Amino acid sequence: MNTWQSVRAEVLARIRSGEWAPGGLIPTEHELARELGCARATVNRALRDLADSGIVERRRKVGTRVATTPSRRTTLEMSVIRHEIQAMGAHYRYEMTRFETLPAPSHVADALQVRQGDPVLSVKTQHFADNRTHCCEVVWLNPAVLPDIDRRDLEREPPHEWLGRNVALTQGQFTILAEGATGDCARSLDVRPGTPVLAIERISWSDLVPVSFARQFYGPGHRLVSED
Amino acid sequence: MNTWQSVRAEVLARIRSGEWAPGGLIPTEHELARELGCARATVNRALRDLADSGIVERRRKVGTRVATTPSRRTTLEMSVIRHEIQAMGAHYRYEMTRFETLPAPSHVADALQVRQGDPVLSVKTQHFADNRTHCCEVVWLNPAVLPDIDRRDLEREPPHEWLGRNVALTQGQFTILAEGATGDCARSLDVRPGTPVLAIERISWSDLVPVSFARQFYGPGHRLVSED
DNA sequence: AAGTGGTCTAGACCACAGT
DNA sequence: CTGTGGTCTAGACCACTTA
Numbered sequence: 001m002n003t004w005q006s007v008r009a010e011v012l013a014r015i016r017s018g019e020w021a022p023g024g025l026i027p028t029e030h031e032l033a034r035e036l037g038c039a040r041a042t043v044n045r046a047l048r049d050l051a052d053s054g055i056v057e058r059r060r061k062v063g064t065r066v067a068t069t070p071s072r073r074t075t076l077e078m079s080v081i082r083h084e085i086q087a088m089g090a091h092y093r094y095e096m097t098r099f100e101t102l103p104a105p106s107h108v109a110d111a112l113q114v115r116q117g118d119p120v121l122s123v124k125t126q127h128f129a130d131n132r133t134h135c136c137e138v139v140w141l142n143p144a145v146l147p148d149i150d151r152r153d154l155e156r157e158p159p160h161e162w163l164g165r166n167v168a169l170t171q172g173q174f175t176i177l178a179e180g181a182t183g184d185c186a187r188s189l190d191v192r193p194g195t196p197v198l199a200i201e202r203i204s205w206s207d208l209v210p211v212s213f214a215r216q217f218y219g220p221g222h223r224l225v226s227e228d
Numbered sequence: 229m230n231t232w233q234s235v236r237a238e239v240l241a242r243i244r245s246g247e248w249a250p251g252g253l254i255p256t257e258h259e260l261a262r263e264l265g266c267a268r269a270t271v272n273r274a275l276r277d278l279a280d281s282g283i284v285e286r287r288r289k290v291g292t293r294v295a296t297t298p299s300r301r302t303t304l305e306m307s308v309i310r311h312e313i314q315a316m317g318a319h320y321r322y323e324m325t326r327f328e329t330l331p332a333p334s335h336v337a338d339a340l341q342v343r344q345g346d347p348v349l350s351v352k353t354q355h356f357a358d359n360r361t362h363c364c365e366v367v368w369l370n371p372a373v374l375p376d377i378d379r380r381d382l383e384r385e386p387p388h389e390w391l392g393r394n395v396a397l398t399q400g401q402f403t404i405l406a407e408g409a410t411g412d413c414a415r416s417l418d419v420r421p422g423t424p425v426l427a428i429e430r431i432s433w434s435d436l437v438p439v440s441f442a443r444q445f446y447g448p449g450h451r452l453v454s455e456d
Numbered sequence: 457a458a459g460t461g462g463t464c465t466a467g468a469c470c471a472c473a474g475t
Numbered sequence: 476c477t478g479t480g481g482t483c484t485a486g487a488c489c490a491c492t493t494a
Contacts, residue, residue, distance in 0.1 A: 028478085030479090044481075062480090
């Protein structure tokens with residue numbers, strides 16, 4: 001069969017067998033197409049897939065190399081918290097506990113690309129699964145990009161769901177780290193201060209303009225699982 | 229321009245504008261190709277890309293729907309620890325602190341798909357950046373798949389690097405969580421027990437057979453950053 | 457049975473990066 | 476300039492799913 005999957009498998013097998021060593025060039029698309037008896041587009045599809053997985057590296061004029069860094073890319077599904085909770089079969093409830101304009105602290109100013117002390121919107125929320133706090137978050141919003149957001153908008157609906165429906169988010173970045181719970185967060189999650197919590201920082205852009213910077217905290221036992 | 233990127237952008241714009249609502253069907257590939265004046269393959273490439281990002285969902289005979297779950301997929305680069313450390317400009321050193329065959333505890337037996345109590349290889353390692361422990365890990369190896377691994381192999385080289393060069397790893401899964409440092413791990417990372425650490429659990433398969441189950445611990449301040 | 461996406465083909469042109 | 480990958484095309488057939 002000359003499917004692109006079979007081409008991918010063949011190439012992978014040759015890499016695994018050592019026939020094509022890490023750092024070495026493999027044949028060009030034309031050569032592979034001829035050898036395997038399929039169209040170049042098919043080979044291209046297979047090699048592009050391998051490049052997306054980080055198995056090979058491709059550069060024009062140079063060719064395709066077996067990656068020396070056998071690093072793996074893995075994809076995480078960052079779902080809407082409501083769906084995450086409902087998927088567990090739990091009842092979802094959302095609450096906004098703060099909504100106020102504040103001068104931007106330095107780390108927020110960095111993330112939103114505004115000057116330190118510039119006014120930004122600070123929103124605190126909690127997401128409940130069967131009346132236990134599953135996640136609490138602080139969201140900082142760039143008012144320059146959100147002309148007409150209203151307190152009532154976010155009382156009804158979590159910030160990221162509102163943003164998803166009202167702003168053209170073009171890019172996002174996630175940072176994952178472990179922290180000890182502090183103050184409000186510890187109280188919300190009903191854990192002692194210092195308890196390890198998983199923190200996810202999330203920056204959303206709309207056309208290269210930062211729209212929001214969120215810090216989400218998940219209590220003990222929460223796990224992020226890759227798909228693969 | 230009839231690039232697949234421009235088709236992708238056009239489709240995205242229509243979704244964002246609300247012209248194509250979440251949950252709704254968008255035109256078929258044929259229709260879009262005709263309307264936008266390009267080949268169907270180009271439309272296919274664009275829509276496939278959007279489907280990979282989770283923006284739309286595609287099913288044969290049904291068509292392409294705007295995803296009701298505006299969940300985002302993001303890719304994490306799980307690099308080899310040595311490269312991670314060298315990329316910071318630090319000196320890398322590796323040490324194996326344990327190598328012994330033990331009866332599999334239940335969580336390890338689950339991960340490696342062996343019976344609880346079956347013999348598995350337990351390896352403890354530390355990875356240093358400029359002589360400070362950057363990461364410590366416990367790796368459990370499935371001896372059924374690793375006939376001729378030797379203690380000396382892993383004294384020279386970290387388990388995952390050895391595996392990468394000697395076993396055809398076909399699949400991996402990562403789980404990320406926050407934990408409090410305990411015992412050996414706390415001592416290795418030079419933190420007090422209970423200090424929040426980022427834990428990454430990693431299972432590697434070779435052709436549906438589990439090869440290794442690793443738990444890696446990173447000290448305070450460590451961050452996983454998505455690419456996007 | 458019919459309609460949708462999934463893929464392959466053969467050829468072509470282009471963009472880029474070494475020489 | 477040259478050779479590589481990146482992409483587009485027009486057409487074709489296939490696979491799957493719903494009706």
